[in-house]
Amino acid sequence: MSFRGARSSDDTPWHDLLSKSSAGGNPKKSEPVGSDFLETLRDAQGDMLCPLFVRMYFMPDDRRRVFKSTADLEASDIRSLYDGFHSPIAELDCGRKCAPHNPSGKPFCCDICHAVPAAYKSEWKYLQPNTDLWHKWRGDECEETTQSEIRQLREETPKNMVLLACLGPDQCQRDFRALSCRQFPFFPYVTADRRFIGLAYEWQFEPVCWVISNLADVSQRYRQEFLRTYDKLFALFEEEFEQYAYHSDIMRAEFRKHKRRFPLLHRNGGYYLVSAKSERLERVEVDRLPRFGVYRK
Numbered sequence: 001m002s003f004r005g006a007r008s009s010d011d012t013p014w015h016d017l018l019s020k021s022s023a024g025g026n027p028k029k030s031e032p033v034g035s036d037f038l039e040t041l042r043d044a045q046g047d048m049l050c051p052l053f054v055r056m057y058f059m060p061d062d063r064r065r066v067f068k069s070t071a072d073l074e075a076s077d078i079r080s081l082y083d084g085f086h087s088p089i090a091e092l093d094c095g096r097k098c099a100p101h102n103p104s105g106k107p108f109c110c111d112i113c114h115a116v117p118a119a120y121k122s123e124w125k126y127l128q129p130n131t132d133l134w135h136k137w138r139g140d141e142c143e144e145t146t147q148s149e150i151r152q153l154r155e156e157t158p159k160n161m162v163l164l165a166c167l168g169p170d171q172c173q174r175d176f177r178a179l180s181c182r183q184f185p186f187f188p189y190v191t192a193d194r195r196f197i198g199l200a201y202e203w204q205f206e207p208v209c210w211v212i213s214n215l216a217d218v219s220q221r222y223r224q225e226f227l228r229t230y231d232k233l234f235a236l237f238e239e240e241f242e243q244y245a246y247h248s249d250i251m252r253a254e255f256r257k258h259k260r261r262f263p264l265l266h267r268n269g270g271y272y273l274v275s276a277k278s279e280r281l282e283r284v285e286v287d288r289l290p291r292f293g294v295y296r297k
C-alpha cells in the first residue's frame with residue numbers, strides 16, 4: 001500500500017491559482033500547489049512567485065529551507081505531516097467492518113499478507129527512535145509470501161521509500177501510523193492533463209475494503225486533511241506528483257480494459273464517476289456509487 005473543493009476561499013479555481021503562480025511558465029507543468037500554501041508564500045514574498053520559491057517550505061518554526069527530495073524531510077516535518085493528517089477516515093471503526101471477512105480476523109489493510117506498508121526513508125528515520133511499532137519488512141512475516149513476490153515488491157518500491165511491517169492491529173499506535181496507513185485506501189488522483197483533483201481508491205482492494213463500498217462514510221474532514229497533505233507534498237516534490245500521475249494512468253488503463261468508470265472524491269466535496277477513456281466527470285448522488293463483494297446489498 002504504497003498508500004481541496006475545486007475552489008479556494010476567494011472562490012478562485014485552484015488550477016487558476018496554479019497558472020497565476022507559474023509566472024509565465026507552462027501551467028500544465030506547474031506544481032499542483034494548494035491555495036493555503038500559495039497564500040503562505042505570497043505573504044512572505046509579496047506577489048512574485050517563481051519556481052524556486054515553490055520549492056521552499058516554511059516550517060512551523062519559521063525556518064526557510066530548500067528541499068531536494070523526501071529524504072530532506074526532518075523529524076519535525078514528518079511529525080507535522082502526521083499531525084495534519086490524523087482524523088479517522090469515518091466515524092465508525094471501518095476495521096470492524098472488514099476484519100470479519102478476513103480469515104486472519106485482521107482488517108485487510110493491517111494484514112501483512114494483504115498489504116505491505118511503504119514509508120519514505122525520512123519517515124523511517126523518524127519512526128525508528130520514536131516507536132517500537134515498526135521494523136523493516138523482511139518478507140517472512142506472512143507464510144504465504146513467495147520469493148517472487150518478495151523480489152517483485154522490492155523491485156517496485158521507489159528508491160525514496162522503504163517497506164515496513166508493524167506489530168499488527170492489536171498493538172497499533174495511532175500516532176505513529178505511516179502516511180501510507182493514513183491514506184489507505186486512497187491515493188491522490190492526477191488527471192492526464194496533470195491536475196490533482198481528488199481522491200481515488202486502490203482498486204485492487206475493491207472486493208475486500210469496506211470503505212471502498214461505503215464512500216459516503218468518508219468524512220469531509222478526512223478528505224480535507226488528505227488534500228492538504230498532498231498539496232504540500234506535491235508543492236515540494238515533483239517526483240511524488242509524477243509517481244501518482246503514473247499510478248493514475250495505470251488506474252485509467254485498468255478501468256478502460258474493463259470498460260468501467262471509477263469513483264472520485266472530488267476537491268469540491270462531491271462524488272463523481274470518471275470515464276477512464278475520456279476522463280469526463282459525472283457528478284452523482286453517493287448512493288449511485290458501486291459496492292463490491294460481500295458489501296453488496
Ligand code: SF4
Nearest residue numbers: 094098107109209210
Ligand atoms: S480502510 Fe478498508 S481495509 Fe482498511 S480497515 Fe478500513 S475497511 Fe478495512
Ligand code: SF4
Nearest residue numbers: 110166168169172181
Ligand atoms: S501501523 Fe496500525 S494502521 Fe498501520 S498497518 Fe499497522 S496496524 Fe494497520
